[in-house]
Amino acid sequence: MLYDVASETMPREDLEALQLRRLQAMVEKVFYNVPFYQTRFTEMGVRPEHIRSLSDLKYLPFTEKQDLRNNYPFGLFAVPRDNVVRVHASSGTTGKATVVGYTQRDVNTWAELMARSLMCAGASRRDVVHNAYGYGLFTGGLGMHYGVERMGATIVPISGGGTRRQVMLMRDFGSTILCSTPSYALFLYESILAAGISVADIKLHTGIFGAEPWSEKMRAEIESKLQIKALDIYGLSEIMGPGVGMECCDAQDGLHIWEDHFLMEIIDPDTGEQLPLGEAGELVITTITKEAQPLVRYRTRDITRIDAVPCRCGRTHRRITRIQGRSDDMLIIRGVNVFPQQIETILLETQGLTPHYQLILTREGSLDILEIKVEVDEKLFSDEIKHLQRMESRIQKNIKEFLGVTAKVTLSEPRSIERSEGKAKRIVDLRNA
Amino acid sequence: MKVEQISVFLENRAGRLAEVTKILAENKVNIRALSLADTSDFGILRLIVTDNEKAKEALKAHGFTVGRTNVVAAEISDQPGGLHSVLDMLTAGGVNVEYMYAFVTQSGHNAILIFRFDRTDQAIEVLHKNNVRILAGSELYSL
Numbered sequence: 001m002l003y004d005v006a007s008e009t010m011p012r013e014d015l016e017a018l019q020l021r022r023l024q025a026m027v028e029k030v031f032y033n034v035p036f037y038q039t040r041f042t043e044m045g046v047r048p049e050h051i052r053s054l055s056d057l058k059y060l061p062f063t064e065k066q067d068l069r070n071n072y073p074f075g076l077f078a079v080p081r082d083n084v085v086r087v088h089a090s091s092g093t094t095g096k097a098t099v100v101g102y103t104q105r106d107v108n109t110w111a112e113l114m115a116r117s118l119m120c121a122g123a124s125r126r127d128v129v130h131n132a133y134g135y136g137l138f139t140g141g142l143g144m145h146y147g148v149e150r151m152g153a154t155i156v157p158i159s160g161g162g163t164r165r166q167v168m169l170m171r172d173f174g175s176t177i178l179c180s181t182p183s184y185a186l187f188l189y190e191s192i193l194a195a196g197i198s199v200a201d202i203k204l205h206t207g208i209f210g211a212e213p214w215s216e217k218m219r220a221e222i223e224s225k226l227q228i229k230a231l232d233i234y235g236l237s238e239i240m241g242p243g244v245g246m247e248c249c250d251a252q253d254g255l256h257i258w259e260d261h262f263l264m265e266i267i268d269p270d271t272g273e274q275l276p277l278g279e280a281g282e283l284v285i286t287t288i289t290k291e292a293q294p295l296v297r298y299r300t301r302d303i304t305r306i307d308a309v310p311c312r313c314g315r316t317h318r319r320i321t322r323i324q325g326r327s328d329d330m331l332i333i334r335g336v337n338v339f340p341q342q343i344e345t346i347l348l349e350t351q352g353l354t355p356h357y358q359l360i361l362t363r364e365g366s367l368d369i370l371e372i373k374v375e376v377d378e379k380l381f382s383d384e385i386k387h388l389q390r391m392e393s394r395i396q397k398n399i400k401e402f403l404g405v406t407a408k409v410t411l412s413e414p415r416s417i418e419r420s421e422g423k424a425k426r427i428v429d430l431r432n433a
Numbered sequence: 434m435k436v437e438q439i440s441v442f443l444e445n446r447a448g449r450l451a452e453v454t455k456i457l458a459e460n461k462v463n464i465r466a467l468s469l470a471d472t473s474d475f476g477i478l479r480l481i482v483t484d485n486e487k488a489k490e491a492l493k494a495h496g497f498t499v500g501r502t503n504v505v506a507a508e509i510s511d512q513p514g515g516l517h518s519v520l521d522m523l524t525a526g527g528v529n530v531e532y533m534y535a536f537v538t539q540s541g542h543n544a545i546l547i548f549r550f551d552r553t554d555q556a557i558e559v560l561h562k563n564n565v566r567i568l569a570g571s572e573l574y575s576l
Contacts, residue, residue: 376442376475381500383440383477384531384549385470411475413444415496 003119008315022288027051033078062297068098084292089137101292113258114147117246121208121231125152130175134160139241144179163191178207181335182214186366189225204228211335239285254307254319261289269327280305282327301328333368336405346398358417361429370407375414434567435503441478442498460491468534483574504549506568511544526559
């Protein structure tokens with residue numbers, strides 16, 4: 001079933017004509033309403049009227065995450081602040097969060113696209129959707145929520161945490177669709193067994209998983225353990241939130257990006273040059289219908305490729321393949337985006353200095369475990385255990401507070417962290433080892 | 434009347450303590466007293482040695498984090514209630530003990546108590562007033 005047949009199956013020619021009209025309107029709007037873009041365009045010698053075809057997109061400047069930070073909090077709004085009905089923000093240390101604003105129409109569009117995504121995953125009005133994405137500033141919970149309501153299914157806004165209760169309610173309410181990170185789905189499976197419940201008593205038929213990288217191997221594991229169809233969803237808060245793209249249940253092979261609202265490009269992350277169709281590179285997205293905070297050529301840092309082969313589901317919107325990695329050092333820990341620099345900032349703020357540290361990521365069962373190894377040098381050392389333990393717990397508390405992830409802090413001896421060419425190896429990711 | 438103690442940060446893994454004792458042995462530094470405090474992932478080795486400077490340099494050269502702390506060494510007679518009487522005075526004097534360890538002298542008549550206080554000077558004053566003998570560093574290292 002398709003939620004919006006006309007839009008989702010629009011012939012490519014019509015779709016591209018619509019894209020161009022929307023792109024031109026958007027470019028004009030940001031040029032005249034967002035000083036940041038006016039400056040950027042002017043520096044590059046581009047004016048809105050230069051955009052005459054979709055291929056002219058490449059003349060426009062990129063937008064990066066840092067640009068959002070530099071314009072914190074509302075500097076990139078293209079509408080007066082009173083037209084903004086909601087803001088979301090990513091985690092970040094003070095003043096460094098990336099903020100996204102939505103007008104009423106943006107919120108409606110998001111619900112529409114999320115409803116499309118749900119039906120793309122095979123959902124219908126009869127479904128009970130167990131939404132374990134976190135509610136709050138994070139876009140996952142609320143984004144999914146309004147999409148479910150829009151398409152008319154039943155939403156269970158359980159949010160994250162309290163796994164035992166999640167399992168009970170999932171059984172008692174007869175939930176049929178699970179929305180969470182893929183690793184949480186596996187954790188729920190273990191909790192179902194631990195609660196003495198049989199998977200047969202859980203009515204789930206589909207899982208919509210995103211917010212962290214996963215593999216085909218993990219998909220197979222989730223599908224066989226939970227006896228469901230597991231589908232990949234794509235989204236990022238800067239662009240909108242979940243529902244930018246969705247894998248269809250028909251082909252289960254790549255994610256349809258809703259191209260009537262987002263333009264895709266694949267670039268070489270080093271040179272910024274567009275790559276030929278079908279090559280793998282960094283995904284760049286331009287929002288063409290957003291009102292509050294339109295973004296021109298936003299560099300997602302996600303590595304993927306565009307699949308232009310028509311899909312058997314009948315949707316004409318092209319697909320991207322499963323996200324293969326990142327072109328920066330961002331880590332995704334239990335669905336939370338974490339940059340090593342953020343941890344460095346917290347260590348600096350907690351200790352008044354930057355010790356040598358290493359982030360070690362492992363997987364215990366299905367959950368990500370973050371360990372921060374901190375070298376104790378003479379400046380940090382105390383001969384009293386309680387001082388050292390206080391330091392550990394203070395770092396831990398600040399990481400939890402600012403980044404929303406739980407970390408285990410381990411103090412280690414100087415030079416115990418492996419150095420290469422004098423630089424300490426900052427990240428050791430053993431999750432897929 | 435403070436005594437210098439050196440402390441060494443140790444990761445909780447096999448052989449680390451032996452590394453320290455090996456370095457001290459090679460440098461002919463004798464250990465007078467020691468205590469080891471441990472948690473699940475690290476430990477702190479506190480040492481009274483015959484030559485602080487030499488021990489510290491040698492350990493640092495091998496990559497250990499070494500700290501120095503001022504502690505107080507009190508000598509009491511080795512008999513039941515000896516430690517208790519000292520702790521009583523300190524409690525009455527409002528001094529808090531951060532940690533302590535003890536050893537018995539070779540003569541066997543006396544015990545040496547090594548204290549780390551929150552307020553060292555006040556503690557020394559209390560001990561003085563109560564006629565507890567406090568050892569100087571030189572006495573302790575050459576005991």
